[in-house]
Amino acid sequence: MELPGQTQLxxxxxxxxxxxxxxxxxxxxxxxxxVLAVSVSAVNSLSMGIATTFVLVCSTLLVSLIRKLVPKxxxxxxxxVIIATxxxxxxxxxxxxxxxxxxxxxxxxxxxxVNCIILGRAEAHASKNPPLRTVVNALGMxxxxxxxxxxxxxxxxxxxxxxxxxxxxxxxDFQPWVVMVLPxxxxxxxxxxxxxxxxxKNSKVEGALVKPLEGHHHA
Amino acid sequence: xxxxxxxxxTSSRAMVATxxxxxxxxGVLIVSAYQGTLGAVSANKRIALExxxxxxxxxxxxMKEFVxxxxxxxxxxxxxSGDGVKFYAAYGPTGELKGIAAEGGATGYADVVRILYAYxxxxxxxxxxxxxxxxxxxxxxxxxxxxxAFLANFQALDVRLDADGKALANPVRAVKNGSKxxxxxxxxxxxxxxxxxAVGKGINDSAQRLLPLLAPNLDKVRSK
Amino acid sequence: xxxxSAGQIFVSAVLANNFVLAMFLGLCxxxxxxxxxxxxxxxxAATTFVMLVASLCAYGLNWLxxxxxxxxxxxxxxxxxxxxxxxxxxxxxxxxxxxLFRALGIYLPLITTNCAVLGVALFQTARxxxxxxxxxxxxGAGAGFTLALVLxxxxxxxxxxxxxxxxxxxxxxxxxxxxxxxxxxxxxxGLGAGE
Numbered sequence: 034m035e036l037p038g039q040t041q042l043x044x045x046x047x048x049x050x051x052x053x054x055x056x057x058x059x060x061x062x063x064x065x066x067x068v069l070a071v072s073v074s075a076v077n078s079l080s081m082g083i084a085t086t087f088v089l090v091c092s093t094l095l096v097s098l099i100r101k102l103v104p105k106x107x108x109x110x111x112x113x114v115i116i117a118t119x120x121x122x123x124x125x126x127x128x129x130x131x132x133x134x135x136x137x138x139x140x141x142x143x144x145x146x147v148n149c150i151i152l153g154r155a156e157a158h159a160s161k162n163p164p165l166r167t168v169v170n171a172l173g174m175x176x177x178x179x180x181x182x183x184x185x186x187x188x189x190x191x192x193x194x195x196x197x198x199x200x201x202x203x204x205x206d207f208q209p210w211v212v213m214v215l216p217x218x219x220x221x222x223x224x225x226x227x228x229x230x231x232x233x234k235n236s237k238v239e240g241a242l243v244k245p246l247e248g249h250h251h252a
Numbered sequence: 253x254x255x256x257x258x259x260x261x262t263s264s265r266a267m268v269a270t271x272x273x274x275x276x277x278x279g280v281l282i283v284s285a286y287q288g289t290l291g292a293v294s295a296n297k298r299i300a301l302e303x304x305x306x307x308x309x310x311x312x313x314x315m316k317e318f319v320x321x322x323x324x325x326x327x328x329x330x331x332x333s334g335d336g337v338k339f340y341a342a343y344g345p346t347g348e349l350k351g352i353a354a355e356g357g358a359t360g361y362a363d364v365v366r367i368l369y370a371y372x373x374x375x376x377x378x379x380x381x382x383x384x385x386x387x388x389x390x391x392x393x394x395x396x397x398x399x400x401a402f403l404a405n406f407q408a409l410d411v412r413l414d415a416d417g418k419a420l421a422n423p424v425r426a427v428k429n430g431s432k433x434x435x436x437x438x439x440x441x442x443x444x445x446x447x448x449x450a451v452g453k454g455i456n457d458s459a460q461r462l463l464p465l466l467a468p469n470l471d472k473v474r475s476k
Numbered sequence: 477x478x479x480x481s482a483g484q485i486f487v488s489a490v491l492a493n494n495f496v497l498a499m500f501l502g503l504c505x506x507x508x509x510x511x512x513x514x515x516x517x518x519x520x521a522a523t524t525f526v527m528l529v530a531s532l533c534a535y536g537l538n539w540l541x542x543x544x545x546x547x548x549x550x551x552x553x554x555x556x557x558x559x560x561x562x563x564x565x566x567x568x569x570x571x572x573x574x575x576l577f578r579a580l581g582i583y584l585p586l587i588t589t590n591c592a593v594l595g596v597a598l599f600q601t602a603r604x605x606x607x608x609x610x611x612x613x614x615x616g617a618g619a620g621f622t623l624a625l626v627l628x629x630x631x632x633x634x635x636x637x638x639x640x641x642x643x644x645x646x647x648x649x650x651x652x653x654x655x656x657x658x659x660x661x662x663x664x665x666g667l668g669a670g671e
Contacts, residue, residue: 124551146555
């Protein structure tokens, strides 16, 4: 089912969509709660990204498979049940793989269920597209989300603890900016990343048009 | 959820059937994931717990979980146990009792600080401290696991019971850095007094409940 | 944790462990709806209300799943029951109190999938709060959310009048503001600690 005026994307473009043009963290600014809460270290960020990607891919695949069977009145309810199922599954999987990661992510594993990206993808994409296309798109989105988390987590770990993946980077004389691994640091680092992207975009557009651009507003 | 002008009415049966189908499918998925990971999860939990207990009780080689209630002491039956106080008895390689470990917790600077302490029944003292979980300020509150002077408080922290055996003779408490005078006081870390006090309160609350129940029944856990 | 007083839980949830600024829960509405003061307050009130409903449901459900040894169904039952309960409340409110519905009702569907609401349910379970403690916690979390939302809205209304470079506008600026607020709220840390 295509919307008028929208050309069918190739699978590659579909995949890149979530990584660049519609990156959930930097462009759509969706699902911020886990992004800010668990990104105190690179490892936590990656685990959270992988867990979210897993739930995203599995639930959108299932939604896409049954998209023609589900009456639209019970659409959202069905999606929520499906997402909650895969979150429960991933919750047990993480516990089985590493208890340390499970403790570090805490309640935010279960809170994947209310991550707006997943319900958003199920509703906006998976319910209208065949399984393969959906999975490709979901993988791109998940990867984009993971990259965003990693960008945040690595910066916070480097500045806030002087480490990356638990390895000391600067030697014993480095005085860590503890604030970076505390809650305010999350807001600051994400803000700084968005600033960087805004600046890149603005300078590109201004270079081409020589005309000041309205800063884009978050809807 | 019906925003369009032309509403095609879906029968309730179709809706219920869809939801039922999806729910069944999801139920199967959840249950199989639960069953499939149950072994690994409980093994992981046991290993993590053993590691924590063995760390506060050096020399321990195995452990058993018990629950102390007003009626006596029983081996823990897996599930959480209502009113009782849970504790772990750790044994050396030959099966002799090396010490008792129990959990405690109190609100610290940011959130609850959960600790595990070791109790030596012979000396009636706390002989080790470990942290199970906390969100204290990195570099300040988390000194409670790295600061050697602070950890020295737990080489022999006095928790003798009073004459009736109903409570500790002297409540455990953390005092300001440098003002420790008695063996039941904890010398707080300078600059992390709130976290240190949480540790003291956590130990005190837990020991006040556990030790009076444990003392008369100590023989039950004496050997494996 | 049976020994924490209700007052401590409330203060901790509002200030020291503010849901938005220290725990990062409910950021979507925090960034999305905090543009204007006159929508921020009702949104906060509606969220608090939903949190109380969710807390009630979660307390009952948790008793059920523990009683029947079905812990693996906890999450799915929480989300389904909370969503249904909120819709039910919405319908009842629409029928019997249209004025209240107009004030709060439009926000209700949005809030159901707000992570702060599920967060209340999950945290009260993880911390083994009693019934009263749970409700206090929910009320505190709601009050804290409202406080953060209103403060943020006030700041952003002021900011509309300020001259800000184009490149900083939008979400980046909101996040920087939130960071400053969060920094300020860190001053409350330690308030919940008992002697």
